[in-house]
Amino acid sequence: MLEIKNLHVNVDGRExxxxxxxxxxxxxxxxxxxxxxxxxxxxAYVLAGKQDYEVTAGSVTWKGEDLLAMAPSERAxxxxxxxxxxxxxxxxxxxxxxxxxxxNAVRKARxxxxxxxxxxxRLVREKAKLLKxxxxxxxxxxxxxxxxxEKKRNEILQMAxxxxxxxxxxxxxxxxxxxxxxxxxxxxxALRSPDRAMLVITHYQRLLDYIVPDRVHVLSDGRVARSGGxxxxxxxxESGYAEFGEATRGEAKSGAxx
Amino acid sequence: MPAVQETVARVxxxxxxxxxxxxxxxxxxxxxxxxxxxxxxxxxxxKKGEPDWLLDWRLEAYRRWITMQExxxxxxxxxxxDFQDLYYYSAPKSTEGPKSLADVDPExxxxxxxxxxxxxxxxxxxxxxxxxxxxxAVFDSVSVVTTFKEELAKAGVIFCSVSEAVKTHPELVRKYxxxxxxxxxxxxxxxxxxxxSDGSFVYVPPGVRCxxxxxxxxxINAENTGQFERTLIIxxxxxxxxxxxGCTAPMRDENxxxxxxxxxxxxDDAEIKYSTVQNWYPGDKHGKGGIYNxxxxxxxxxxxxxxxxxxxxxxxxxxxxKYPSCILRGDGSRGEFYSIAISNGxxxxxxxxxxxxxxxxxxxxxxxxxxxxGHSNNTYRGLVSAHRRASNARNFTNCDSLLIGDxxxxxxxxYIEAKNASATFEHEATTSKISDDQLFYCLSRGxxxxxxxxxxxxxxxxxxxxxLPMEFMAETQKLIGISLEGSVG
Ligand SMILES: Nc1ncnc2c1ncn2[C@@H]1O[C@H](COP(=O)(O)OP(=O)(O)OP(=O)(O)O)[C@@H](O)[C@H]1O
Ligand SMILES: [Mg+2]
Numbered sequence: 001m002l003e004i005k006n007l008h009v010n011v012d013g014r015e016x017x018x019x020x021x022x023x024x025x026x027x028x029x030x031x032x033x034x035x036x037x038x039x040x041x042x043x044a045y046v047l048a049g050k051q052d053y054e055v056t057a058g059s060v061t062w063k064g065e066d067l068l069a070m071a072p073s074e075r076a077x078x079x080x081x082x083x084x085x086x087x088x089x090x091x092x093x094x095x096x097x098x099x100x101x102x103x104n105a106v107r108k109a110r111x112x113x114x115x116x117x118x119x120x121x122r123l124v125r126e127k128a129k130l131l132k133x134x135x136x137x138x139x140x141x142x143x144x145x146x147x148x149x150e151k152k153r154n155e156i157l158q159m160a161x162x163x164x165x166x167x168x169x170x171x172x173x174x175x176x177x178x179x180x181x182x183x184x185x186x187x188x189x190a191l192r193s194p195d196r197a198m199l200v201i202t203h204y205q206r207l208l209d210y211i212v213p214d215r216v217h218v219l220s221d222g223r224v225a226r227s228g229g230x231x232x233x234x235x236x237x238e239s240g241y242a243e244f245g246e247a248t249r250g251e252a253k254s255g256a257x258x
Numbered sequence: 259m260p261a262v263q264e265t266v267a268r269v270x271x272x273x274x275x276x277x278x279x280x281x282x283x284x285x286x287x288x289x290x291x292x293x294x295x296x297x298x299x300x301x302x303x304x305k306k307g308e309p310d311w312l313l314d315w316r317l318e319a320y321r322r323w324i325t326m327q328e329x330x331x332x333x334x335x336x337x338x339x340d341f342q343d344l345y346y347y348s349a350p351k352s353t354e355g356p357k358s359l360a361d362v363d364p365e366x367x368x369x370x371x372x373x374x375x376x377x378x379x380x381x382x383x384x385x386x387x388x389x390x391x392x393x394x395a396v397f398d399s400v401s402v403v404t405t406f407k408e409e410l411a412k413a414g415v416i417f418c419s420v421s422e423a424v425k426t427h428p429e430l431v432r433k434y435x436x437x438x439x440x441x442x443x444x445x446x447x448x449x450x451x452x453x454x455s456d457g458s459f460v461y462v463p464p465g466v467r468c469x470x471x472x473x474x475x476x477x478i479n480a481e482n483t484g485q486f487e488r489t490l491i492i493x494x495x496x497x498x499x500x501x502x503x504g505c506t507a508p509m510r511d512e513n514x515x516x517x518x519x520x521x522x523x524x525x526d527d528a529e530i531k532y533s534t535v536q537n538w539y540p541g542d543k544h545g546k547g548g549i550y551n552x553x554x555x556x557x558x559x560x561x562x563x564x565x566x567x568x569x570x571x572x573x574x575x576x577x578x579x580k581y582p583s584c585i586l587r588g589d590g591s592r593g594e595f596y597s598i599a600i601s602n603g604x605x606x607x608x609x610x611x612x613x614x615x616x617x618x619x620x621x622x623x624x625x626x627x628x629x630x631x632g633h634s635n636n637t638y639r640g641l642v643s644a645h646r647r648a649s650n651a652r653n654f655t656n657c658d659s660l661l662i663g664d665x666x667x668x669x670x671x672x673y674i675e676a677k678n679a680s681a682t683f684e685h686e687a688t689t690s691k692i693s694d695d696q697l698f699y700c701l702s703r704g705x706x707x708x709x710x711x712x713x714x715x716x717x718x719x720x721x722x723x724x725x726l727p728m729e730f731m732a733e734t735q736k737l738i739g740i741s742l743e744g745s746v747g
Contacts, residue, residue, distance in 0.1 A: 048698075048702045049701070049702070050698050050702075051694060051698065052694075071701070072698065072701035072702050073701045073702075073704050073705060073707075075702070076701070076702055076703055076704035077704055081702075082702055084699065087699070088693075088695055088696050089696075090696060090699075090700075090713070090714055091717055091718065092716070092717030092718055092719070092720035093713055093714065093716065093717035093720075097713075098703075098713070101703075101705060101709065101713055102703035102704055102705060105703070105704040105705045105709060106703075106704035109704060141717065142717075162703070162704070
C-alpha cells in the first residue's frame with residue numbers, strides 16, 4: 001500500500017533521511033522507534049507533504065501513485081493523515097468549526113456531499129464520546145489552552161472523523177496519562193481495518209501493548225537500521241539504542257555545531 | 259516557496275483582479291462642469307433647490323477650503339490629487355423627478371440587484387420579519403430610492419436622503435448639520451461641506467427604538483467623479499437605531515476620490531450603532547486605480563449615558579484614511595470602536611479612532627484587527643484622551659495585527675493623553691504572522707490554502723465579527739474570503 005524506496009531528505013541543507021526503505025502493506029500496523037533526532041518526525045512530515053523538506057532522491061508510492069507529487073491537501077483527500085507530535089493552535093477558530101471545515105473539505109475532494117449540520121454533530125459526538133472528549137472542549141478555539149493530552153486526543157478525533165487510509169501517528173502517546181494511552185489506543189484499534197495502514201511512531205513499548213504492531217522498525221541516522229516483529233520493541237526496552245547509538249550521536253553533535 | 263508566500267501570490271493574482279463589483283452601469287447622467295470653484299458649489303446647491311442658508315454654508319466651507327492644505331501626517335503615499343480634474347456632481351438623469359420605486363430607472367435597480375441589495379420592498383417582505391432592512395441607495399451623487407419610508411414614519415422615524423430632509427425637516431438639518439464635524443474641521447471634511455451631494459438622514463424621536471435596521475448603499479459609477487456623501491443621524495433622548503453602510507465602485511484605471519462625512523448625535527440615554535462594510539474598488543494587482551477614501555466620521559455622545567458604537571469592516575479602497583471617533587461629552591456616556599481592516603495588493607490603510615473623554619464616568623473600548631497581505635500597508639492610528647473634567651474616564655484598547663507574507667507592513671500608532679489623574683487607560687497590542695506551520699496543519703487536514711487563510715483570518719477577527727449585525731456577519735465572512743483567499747463565488 002505504502003512503498004518508500006531509498007528516501008533521501010534534506011532539511012535546511014542538511015541531510016536527515018539517508019536512504020530510507022519501508023513497505024507498509026494494507027491492513028498492517030508498523031511501529032517506528034528510534035533515538036531522538038533520528039528522523040522519525042521528518043519521515044512523518046515528508047509523508048504529509050510539509051514544505052521545506054527537500055526530497056533529493058528516492059520515491060514514495062501510495063496506492064500505486066507518486067505521493068511526493070501531490071500537494072498536502074491532495075494527500076489528505078487521498079487518505080493520508082498525520083497525527084502531529086505538536087498540534088498547532090489556531091486562535092479564534094472553534095474546534096468544532098475546524099473539524100467541520102476539514103471533514104467537508106475532504107468529502108468534497110472525494111466527490112462526496114457535505115454533511116448536514118445535524119449529521120455532522122451526531123458524528124462528532126459519537127466519536128468524541130469514544131475518546132472521552134468533553135463536547136464542551138470542542139467549542140473552544142482549536143488547541144488553544146488545551147493540555148498536552150487533550151491536544152493528542154483531539155488529533156485522534158480528527159483521524160476518526162476523516163477516516164484516512166494511511167494513519168501516521170507521531171508520538172501520540174507522549175504526554176498522555178496511563179488511562180488516556182489506553183483510550184487513545186482503543187480509538188486507534190477501532191480504526192484498524194484490512195484497507196487501512198498505520199505507521200505508529202513511539203518511544204514507548206507501553207503503547208504497543210495496546211496497539212500490537214505487525215512490524216517494528218528502528219530508525220537510526222536517517223535509515224531503517226533494523227526491522228522485526230512486535231518482540232523487537234520489548235528487546236529495545238531492555239537494551240536501549242546502544243547498538244545503533246554511535247552514528248546518531250556523532251551526527252547530532254555535528255548538527256549542533258553547524 | 260513557503261506556503262504563505264505561495265498563498266499570497268495566488269491571492270494577489272486572483273483576488274485583486276476579480277473585484278466582484280467592478281462593472282459599470284450604462285446610464286445617462288447630468289454632471290456639473292469639471293473642476294471646483296464657487297460656480298460649482300452654486301450649481302450643486304441650485305440643482306438641489308437648496309435654501310439660501312445652506313448655499314451660504316457651502317460657500318463658507320468652500321472659501322475656507324481654498325486656504326487649506328492636504329494633511330500629510332497619514333502613513334500613505336499617493337500622487338497629488340488634482341482637485342480641478344474632477345467632476346463634483348453626477349446624477350443619473352432619470353432620477354430627476356418623482357422618487358418612488360416605480361419611477362427608478364430599471365438599469366439602476368438592476369445594478370443594485372447585482373450588488374445583492376434587495377431594493378424592492380416585496381422581496382424584503384417575503385423574507386423573515388427580523389431580517390428586514392430599510393435601504394437608502396446612493397448612486398454617484400444622489401440618493402435614488404429609500405425603502406420602507408412609510409412604515410418607519412409610523413414609528414416616527416425619519417429616514418430619507420439629506421437633500422430631501424433639507425426640504426421636509428429644515429429645522430432638524432439646520433440644527434445638527436456641521437454640529438459634530440464643523441465646516442472648519444479638516445481638509446476633506448471642509449471640501450465635503452462645500453460640495454456634498456447626498457447621503458442619508460435619520461432622526462429617531464425620543465424613546466423610540468427604530469423598528470428595523472437602516473441601511474445605505476453607496477455606489478460610485480460615473481468616471482472621474484468624486485463622491486461626497488453626507489450622513490447625519492440623530493437619536494433623540496432614549497432612542498435607539500442601528501445603521502448599516504455598504505459601498506462599492508466599478509473598476510477604473512484612474513483613482514477616484516471619495517470624501518464622505520458622517521455625523522452622529524446621541525442625546526441622553528440614546529444609542530447609535532453604526533456598522534460599515536467598505537468594499538470600494540481597491541485597484542488592480544499593480545496598484546493601478548482604486549478609490550481614495552478620505553472619510554471623516556464622528557459621533558457625539560451629547561447627552562448623559564449616551565452610547566455610540568462604530569463597527570467597521572474595511573476591505574476595499576486603494577487608500578483608506580478614516581478615523582470614526584466618539585466625543586464622550588455626556589456624563590456616563592460610552593464609545594466603542596470595533597474594526598477589521600484588511601489590505602492586500604498595494605492597498606494602504608491608515609485607520610483607527612479617537613475617543614475624546616470630556617464628561618465624567620465616561621468609558622470607551624477599542625478593538626482593532628488589522629490584516630495585511632501582499633504589498634499592502636496597514637496602520638492603526640488611535641487617540642484616547644481625557645479632559646481635565648473627565649474624572650474616572652476608562653478606556654480599553656486592543657490592537658492586533660496579522661501579517662500574511664513578508665512584503666506587507668503593519669503599524670500601530672497610539673496617542674494617549676490623560677489630563678485627569680483618575681483616568682484608567684489600558685492598551686494592548688500584538689503583531690503576529692500566519693505561520694507556515696499553522697497553514698500546513700490546515701492543509702494536511704484537506705483544506706486548500708485559500709480556505710486555510712480564510713479560516714485563520716476569520717478566527718483572528720472573531721472578537722469584532724461578533725459585534726456586527728446579523729445582516730452583515732455572513733457577508734463579512736464571505737468578504738474576508740474574497741479579499742484574501744481568492745475563491746470568487
Ligand atoms: N528545520 C530544521 N533545520 C535543521 N535541522 C532540522 C530541522 N528540522 C529538523 N531538523 C533536525 O533533523 C533531525 C531529525 O529530526 P526529527 O524531528 O525527524 O527527529 P525525531 O526522530 O522525530 O526525534 P524525536 O524523537 O525527538 O521526536 C534532528 O537532528 C533535527 O534537529
Ligand atoms: Mg519527532
